[in-house]
Amino acid sequence: MSLEVRRTDEGLELELTGEWVAQRVPAIESGLAAVDLAAARQVSIATQRLSALDLSGAWALRQLLSRARAAGVAVSFRGPPPDQLRLLEEILADTSPAGASAASGPPARQPLTAIGRNAVLAGRDLLQGLAFVGRASTTLLRGLARPRRLRPISIARHVYDTGLTAVPIVALIAFLISVIIAYMSAKQLRGLGADIYVVDLVAIGVLRELGVLLTSIIVAGRSGSAFAAELGSMRLNEEVDALIATGVDPFEVLVLPRVLGLTIALPLLTIIADLTGLTGGALLCRYLLDMPLTQYASRVTEAIASTTFWVGLVKAPVFAVLIALAGCYRGLQVRESARELGRLVTVAVVQAIFCVILADALFAVLFMEMDV
Amino acid sequence: MLQVQGLVNRFGTQVVHDGLDMEVRADEVFGIVGGSGAGKSVLLRTILGLQRPIAGVVRIDGGDITRMSGAQLRSVKAHYGVTFQAGALYTGLTVLQNVQLPMIEHLELERSALQELALLRIRLVGLPAEAARKYPAELSGGMVKRAALARALALDPRLLFLDEPTSGLDPVSAAAFDELVLYLQKQLRLTIVMITHDLDSIFRTCNRVGVIVDGRMESDTLQRIVDHPHPWIRAYFHGERARARRGAAHGA
Structure with missing residues (x-):
C-alpha cells in the first residue's frame, strides 16, 4: 500500500507510505484515484513515513494536489512539503502552450491533400532519379x-x-x-x-x-x-x-x-x-x-x-x-x-x-x- | 553503490584490464579517466552488462551482475540510466518517444501519465518543450546530449552513467552541461559515474576520480589524484593543457 486515508470531521488525512518511485507509479495512481475528494473540505498530507520519493512519485502527488485545487479543497502538509515537489514546481514553472501542442502531433491529413502531395512527391522523385542517372552518365x-x-x-x-x-x-x-x-x-x-x-x-x-x-x-x-x-x-x-x-x-x-x-x-x-x-x-x-x-x-x-x-x-x-x-x-x-x-x-x-x-x-x- | 573487483578483460593477447578495482559511493560524482585505448569504454560496457569479463566481480546495489540471469539483469537495468558518447538516440523516434521508450518497457503507465512524465524529463534537462516533437537529426549537438540525458533519467534512476557527456560541445555548452549534471545530482540525489577527457569538466563536477593505467585503476579524491606519482597521471594533470587551465583558474 502506498497510501493510508483517514476521514476526520474537517476532511481527509492522507498518510503517504512506502516507496513513491517510478516503478510504483501505476499502483500509486490507482491508489490516488480511489481517494474521494468530493466530501472533503480540506486535505492534510503527511509524508514522514515515505521511505523514498522520486520525481515520478512527486509528479503523482502533484496530480493529486491539482485535482484537489480544482475541486476547491484546501491542501496542507503536516510538516514541510517534500523537496521534490518544489523541484517539480521549479521545472514546470514556465508552463508554455508549446508543451500542450507537443502532445498533439502532426495535423491529420486530408485525403485530397494527400493525393496531391503524393503526386508532387512522385514527380519530384522521378526528376531526381533522372538527375541521378544523368550525373552518373556524365561522371562515366x-x-x-x-x-x-x-x-x-x-x-x-x-x-x-x-x-x-x-x-x-x-x-x-x-x-x-x-x-x-x-x-x-x-x-x-x-x-x-x-x-x-x-x-x-x-x-x-x-x-x-x-x-x-x-x-x-x-x-x-x-x-x-x-x-x-x-x-x-x-x-x-x-x-x-x-x-x-x-x-x-x-x-x-x-x-x-x-x-x-x-x-x-x-x-x-x-x-x-x-x-x-x-x-x-x-x-x-x-x-x-x-x-x-x-x-x-x-x-x-x-x-x-x-x-x-x-x-x-x-x-x-x-x-x-x-x-x-x-x-x-x-x-x-x-x-x-x-x-x-x-x-x-x-x-x-x-x-x-x-x-x-x-x-x-x-x-x-x-x-x-x-x-x- | 557500485563496486568492481579484480576485473580482467582480454581480447586475444591484448590485456585491457588486469585486476581492476573500482568503488563508487552513493551520492558522488566519480570521474573515469584514461588514455585512448586504456579501456574506459570496455569498463563501462562491462559494468552495463554488455560484455562479460574474463574474471572479476561487478556489483551494482550489492548484486553481482556478471552472474545474473537475463531477467535479473533487466530489473537492475531499470535502476540505472546511461548516456552514450554520441547520444545514441533512436533516430526513428522523436525526442518525446525516445524518453518514453524505457518507461513503456519498464512501467505500466497510462498514455497521459506517460506523456506528462516524459515531458517533465525533457524540461528537467533544460530542453524547450518544442524539442519534444523533433527527431534527433533536427537537434544540435548540445541538445542531443541533453535529450540523451532526459532518456537516461526516464526511470528516475539512482545511478547514472555518462560516457563523454561533454565531448563535441563548445566550452560554454560544456560548462552549461556540467552545471546541469551538478544540479540534477544535488536535486535528485544521483550517483554519477562519468567517463571524460575534459579536464574542465573533471574539475567542475567530480568528487573522486579513477584513472585507468596499466590495466588497473588508481582512484582517489580529485585533490589527491592530481598529485599521484604515476607518470601518465602526472602528464595528464600537469601537462600543457592542464597547466593552462589551472593558471586560468588561479588568475580568476
Missing part, C-alpha cells in the same frame, strides 16, 4: 577520358563482391529452375510423344529468358540491397559529406565503381547460370527421359539459333546498370534515421526488380520486332 564520360579515374581496384572489389561470391547461389538456382522446367514439360509432352521438345524448352527458356532474369533478381536482392545499405549507412555516418568536403566526387568513388563492377559481374553470372541450367536439363533428360547425353547435346544445338545465347546475354549489362543505379540512388537518399535506411533499402530492391522485369518485357517486344 569524364572517367572514360581519363581511365585511371574509373578506380579499377574498386571495380574489381565490386566484381568480386557481387559476382564471384554469388556464383554458388546463382548456379544452384539456375540448376533447380531448369530441372523444374524440364520436369514440368516432360510430363505434358510425354503424352504427345514429343519428349524431345523438353530439350528445346529448357535450352531456349534458360538461354533467352530465365538464366538472365533469375540471375538479375538474385543479384538485385543480394547486391542491390547491399549497395543501398552500404551507401545509406555511409550517409548516416556523414562519410559521404566527408568525401564531398575533401573534394572527392561520391559519384566517382562510390556510384560508378558499383555500376561498372556489377555490369561486368552480371553477364559473367548469366553465363554461369546458362551453363548450369543446361547441365540441369541434361541430367534430368538423362535420368528421367533416358535420353543419351549425346542426343541431348545435338538436340540443343538444333533447337537454338545462333542468336539465342546472345539475346539472353545482351540484357545482362542493362539489368546490371538498372540494379546498381537503383541501389546507389536509394542509398544516397538516406537521411537522418535508421528507419529511413530500412525503408530505402526495401525500395531499392523492389524498384530494381521492377525495373529489371519491365526492361525484360521491353526487350521481348524489341526482339520480336527485330525477329531474333
Whole structure:
C-alpha cells in the first residue's frame, strides 16, 4: 500500500507510505484515484513515513494536489512539503502552450491533400532519379577520358563482391529452375510423344529468358540491397559529406565503381547460370527421359539459333546498370534515421526488380520486332 | 553503490584490464579517466552488462551482475540510466518517444501519465518543450546530449552513467552541461559515474576520480589524484593543457 486515508470531521488525512518511485507509479495512481475528494473540505498530507520519493512519485502527488485545487479543497502538509515537489514546481514553472501542442502531433491529413502531395512527391522523385542517372552518365564520360579515374581496384572489389561470391547461389538456382522446367514439360509432352521438345524448352527458356532474369533478381536482392545499405549507412555516418568536403566526387568513388563492377559481374553470372541450367536439363533428360547425353547435346544445338545465347546475354549489362543505379540512388537518399535506411533499402530492391522485369518485357517486344 | 573487483578483460593477447578495482559511493560524482585505448569504454560496457569479463566481480546495489540471469539483469537495468558518447538516440523516434521508450518497457503507465512524465524529463534537462516533437537529426549537438540525458533519467534512476557527456560541445555548452549534471545530482540525489577527457569538466563536477593505467585503476579524491606519482597521471594533470587551465583558474 502506498497510501493510508483517514476521514476526520474537517476532511481527509492522507498518510503517504512506502516507496513513491517510478516503478510504483501505476499502483500509486490507482491508489490516488480511489481517494474521494468530493466530501472533503480540506486535505492534510503527511509524508514522514515515505521511505523514498522520486520525481515520478512527486509528479503523482502533484496530480493529486491539482485535482484537489480544482475541486476547491484546501491542501496542507503536516510538516514541510517534500523537496521534490518544489523541484517539480521549479521545472514546470514556465508552463508554455508549446508543451500542450507537443502532445498533439502532426495535423491529420486530408485525403485530397494527400493525393496531391503524393503526386508532387512522385514527380519530384522521378526528376531526381533522372538527375541521378544523368550525373552518373556524365561522371562515366569524364572517367572514360581519363581511365585511371574509373578506380579499377574498386571495380574489381565490386566484381568480386557481387559476382564471384554469388556464383554458388546463382548456379544452384539456375540448376533447380531448369530441372523444374524440364520436369514440368516432360510430363505434358510425354503424352504427345514429343519428349524431345523438353530439350528445346529448357535450352531456349534458360538461354533467352530465365538464366538472365533469375540471375538479375538474385543479384538485385543480394547486391542491390547491399549497395543501398552500404551507401545509406555511409550517409548516416556523414562519410559521404566527408568525401564531398575533401573534394572527392561520391559519384566517382562510390556510384560508378558499383555500376561498372556489377555490369561486368552480371553477364559473367548469366553465363554461369546458362551453363548450369543446361547441365540441369541434361541430367534430368538423362535420368528421367533416358535420353543419351549425346542426343541431348545435338538436340540443343538444333533447337537454338545462333542468336539465342546472345539475346539472353545482351540484357545482362542493362539489368546490371538498372540494379546498381537503383541501389546507389536509394542509398544516397538516406537521411537522418535508421528507419529511413530500412525503408530505402526495401525500395531499392523492389524498384530494381521492377525495373529489371519491365526492361525484360521491353526487350521481348524489341526482339520480336527485330525477329531474333 | 557500485563496486568492481579484480576485473580482467582480454581480447586475444591484448590485456585491457588486469585486476581492476573500482568503488563508487552513493551520492558522488566519480570521474573515469584514461588514455585512448586504456579501456574506459570496455569498463563501462562491462559494468552495463554488455560484455562479460574474463574474471572479476561487478556489483551494482550489492548484486553481482556478471552472474545474473537475463531477467535479473533487466530489473537492475531499470535502476540505472546511461548516456552514450554520441547520444545514441533512436533516430526513428522523436525526442518525446525516445524518453518514453524505457518507461513503456519498464512501467505500466497510462498514455497521459506517460506523456506528462516524459515531458517533465525533457524540461528537467533544460530542453524547450518544442524539442519534444523533433527527431534527433533536427537537434544540435548540445541538445542531443541533453535529450540523451532526459532518456537516461526516464526511470528516475539512482545511478547514472555518462560516457563523454561533454565531448563535441563548445566550452560554454560544456560548462552549461556540467552545471546541469551538478544540479540534477544535488536535486535528485544521483550517483554519477562519468567517463571524460575534459579536464574542465573533471574539475567542475567530480568528487573522486579513477584513472585507468596499466590495466588497473588508481582512484582517489580529485585533490589527491592530481598529485599521484604515476607518470601518465602526472602528464595528464600537469601537462600543457592542464597547466593552462589551472593558471586560468588561479588568475580568476
